[in-house]
Amino acid sequence: MTDNSPQSHAVVCRGVVKDFGAGETKVRALHGIDLNVRYGEMTLLVGPSGCGKTTLISVMAGLLDPTAGEVFLLGQDRRKLVGSQLVRFRADNIGFVFQQYNLIPSLTAAENAAVPLIIHGVKRSAAIDQARLMMKEVGLGDKCQAMPSQLSGGQQQRVAIARALVNEPRLLVCDEPTAALDAHSGRTVMELIKRVTVKPDRAVIVVTHDNRVFDFGDRIVAMSDGLVERVEERSGQETLLAH
Amino acid sequence: MNWLAWRMLTGDRTKYLGIVFGVAFGTVLIAQQMAIFVGLMRRTSSQIIDISAADVWVMDLKQQNLDDIRPMPDGRLYQVRGVQGVDWAVRLSKSMVRVRTPNGDFLQSLLIGVDDSSFAGAPIEMIKGSYLDLRRPDGVIIDEDGYKRLFPGETIKLGQALDMNDRRAIIVGTCKVTPPFQTFPVVYTRYSQALQYAPPERNSLSFILVKAAPGQSHKALAERIAKQTGLKALTWDDFFWMNVNWFINNTGIPINFGITVTLGFIVGAAIAGQTFYLFTIENLKQFGSLKAMGVTNIRLIGMILFQAVVVGVMGYGIGLGMSALFFETMERSGHPDMRGMWVPWQVATLSAGAVAIIIVIASLLSLRRVLVLEPAMVFK
Numbered sequence: 263m264t265d266n267s268p269q270s271h272a273v274v275c276r277g278v279v280k281d282f283g284a285g286e287t288k289v290r291a292l293h294g295i296d297l298n299v300r301y302g303e304m305t306l307l308v309g310p311s312g313c314g315k316t317t318l319i320s321v322m323a324g325l326l327d328p329t330a331g332e333v334f335l336l337g338q339d340r341r342k343l344v345g346s347q348l349v350r351f352r353a354d355n356i357g358f359v360f361q362q363y364n365l366i367p368s369l370t371a372a373e374n375a376a377v378p379l380i381i382h383g384v385k386r387s388a389a390i391d392q393a394r395l396m397m398k399e400v401g402l403g404d405k406c407q408a409m410p411s412q413l414s415g416g417q418q419q420r421v422a423i424a425r426a427l428v429n430e431p432r433l434l435v436c437d438e439p440t441a442a443l444d445a446h447s448g449r450t451v452m453e454l455i456k457r458v459t460v461k462p463d464r465a466v467i468v469v470t471h472d473n474r475v476f477d478f479g480d481r482i483v484a485m486s487d488g489l490v491e492r493v494e495e496r497s498g499q500e501t502l503l504a505h
Numbered sequence: 506m507n508w509l510a511w512r513m514l515t516g517d518r519t520k521y522l523g524i525v526f527g528v529a530f531g532t533v534l535i536a537q538q539m540a541i542f543v544g545l546m547r548r549t550s551s552q553i554i555d556i557s558a559a560d561v562w563v564m565d566l567k568q569q570n571l572d573d574i575r576p577m578p579d580g581r582l583y584q585v586r587g588v589q590g591v592d593w594a595v596r597l598s599k600s601m602v603r604v605r606t607p608n609g610d611f612l613q614s615l616l617i618g619v620d621d622s623s624f625a626g627a628p629i630e631m632i633k634g635s636y637l638d639l640r641r642p643d644g645v646i647i648d649e650d651g652y653k654r655l656f657p658g659e660t661i662k663l664g665q666a667l668d669m670n671d672r673r674a675i676i677v678g679t680c681k682v683t684p685p686f687q688t689f690p691v692v693y694t695r696y697s698q699a700l701q702y703a704p705p706e707r708n709s710l711s712f713i714l715v716k717a718a719p720g721q722s723h724k725a726l727a728e729r730i731a732k733q734t735g736l737k738a739l740t741w742d743d744f745f746w747m748n749v750n751w752f753i754n755n756t757g758i759p760i761n762f763g764i765t766v767t768l769g770f771i772v773g774a775a776i777a778g779q780t781f782y783l784f785t786i787e788n789l790k791q792f793g794s795l796k797a798m799g800v801t802n803i804r805l806i807g808m809i810l811f812q813a814v815v816v817g818v819m820g821y822g823i824g825l826g827m828s829a830l831f832f833e834t835m836e837r838s839g840h841p842d843m844r845g846m847w848v849p850w851q852v853a854t855l856s857a858g859a860v861a862i863i864i865v866i867a868s869l870l871s872l873r874r875v876l877v878l879e880p881a882m883v884f885k
């Protein structure tokens with residue numbers, strides 16, 4: 263991966279700065295991030311609480327506008343995606359997994375997994391059929407009719423993963439997917455993400471400060487105080503970044 | 506997306522019913538109070554409503570409403586009869602009398618004296634007896650609610666004796682009337698006999714009831730009578746509205762009901778608006794996830810408006826049904842206080858407008874919260 267062009271990477275960040283608020287109360291969460299996220303890999307974003315991990319993936323997923331710097335999302339210049347274009351871009355290309363699962367409590371598991379397809383305008387019955395296949399894929403084929411409240415935390419997170427993948431996104435972002443789970447469920451969830459998502463044309467970014475799951479990453483990006491401190495390749499060799 | 510909006514709305518049955526019943530409650534407060542107001546205003550015109558045979562009512566020029574009677578000299582009747590386009594014209598007297606029952610009870614009542622020969626103005630809806638029995642000596646007809654008040658707890662039977670102005674009267678029939686505003690018993694008798702029952706006055710001709718000749722415009726006839734006699738002559742409609750307007754303009758009733766209806770609106774808006782708003786707030790995280798997953802603001806607005814319309818239509822339907830049921834139950838119970846009242850379509854329409862405003866306010870508040878929602882909040 264010596265090619266440094268935006269087209270050959272899932273996400274490219276160049277000098278990304280993100281400020282919250284203005285004037286006296288301004289908080290600089292990202293101090294100039296340079297980072298490439300590769301296709302076909304699981305990138306882990308690690309670091310202490312408050313170092314800017316959530317802010318960075320929000321920028322990389324098109325949920326937050328960077329204050330300064332350049333972001334290329336799946337080869338597209340982020341600045342050129344405005345308003346509903348950006349919203350549609352997210353619907354078409356990005357899958358989300360949240361720490362708190364964020365399932366809709368009044369929908370069954372399969373219906374929850376079908377939501378992105380329904381947003382896309384797929385007919386409801388077809389969407390739910392497709393969601394059922396996805397439910398099988400995440401090992402919950404028998405829980406399609408269950409309500410979220412009837413599922414364990416780990417199962418709910420697997421439903422959330424089915425939902426994130428149901429429309430075949432090219433980028434999957436997960437914020438602390440295992441933080442609310444016990445060690446065993448956490449491993450199951452990470453194994454699942456690893457198994458179903460790491461395809462050659464897809465990139466996965468997982469934010470975590472759960473060191474029990476570090477060994478799942480192909481690359482580990484360590485952050486500290488709004489900066490990338492170090493990038494560790496899976497083979498073990500470390501790349502120290504000068505800054 | 507409407508499917509999704511519907512499922513989110515109805516997912517929690519208790520909350521959903523809470524919002525719907527909030528709207529229903531507001532509707533009941535508004536529709537029921539407005540209907541009672543309209544019913545009361547109708548009651549102020551009860552005798553006008555009951556004497557629908559008259560096309561034109563003629564009265565003293567200075568008379569302002571149905572109750573402020575300024576009797577005219579008898580000769581006026583012949584003047585009116587002489588106007589072209591009058592088919593027939595008859596006397597009607599209206600006065601207040603004290604009725605004494607055999608057990609010595611007194612009750613202020615409304616005495617109506619109808620034309621001795623034609624009985625024009627006599628009750629239309631008889632319950633017992635016939636209006637022709639007014640021919641019998643001392644015969645009077647009394648409305649059923651009035652009978653019950655004069656003889657509490659007794660079964661209705663004809664032939665009971667009453668005393669008015671120290672003169673004997675025999676009940677020869679009972680009838681239904683549109684309840685009068687002050688719920689007095691209504692006593693019908695012949696015009697000539699009414700003169701005996703009522704406290705003596707110089708004149709006793711309260712109204713002249715006029716039937717227009719076939720093909721004659723009522724409005725034109727009323728104008729002609731007024732011009733030729735110098736009296737006030739009004740079509741049935743105009744008299745009804747003059748009377749209602751007098752009560753609206755000269756009593757505190759509209760203000761009182763206005764206050765109640767406004768309170769109903771505010772309470773309804775507070776309950777329905779608040780529950781709906783809180784529902785949106787509780788679902789903010791889910792709306793945020795939908796936003797992150799690529800639902801545009803336009804579609805979110807559509808979802809919330811859809812939910813608001815569902816809640817509004819169901820709540821309004823239930824509330825209007827409950828109001829109608831209330832009046833129906835009152836009618837069946839035979840209780841005179843609410844008899845002859847119902848929810849007119851104008852009230853139903855106005856209530857629908859009020860509910861629509863409540864719903865629009867509630868959804869605007871909710872929309873504001875959803876629209877300013879940062880999609881990045883889903884990671885919080």
Ligand SMILES: Nc1ncnc2c1ncn2[C@@H]1O[C@H](COP(=O)(O)OP(=O)(O)O)[C@@H](O)[C@H]1O
Pocket residue numbers: 282283289290291309310311312313314315316317318
């Ligand atoms: N919406 C916001 N408004 C103001 N400050 C924020 C906001 N979001 C994050 N921050 C600040 O930015 C910094 C990084 O936060 P975050 O990205 O959530 O860190 P992490 O996910 O690594 O715990 C923190 O100091 C936090 O207080």
Ligand SMILES: [Mg+2]
Pocket residue numbers: 315316317
């Ligand atoms: Mg975080």
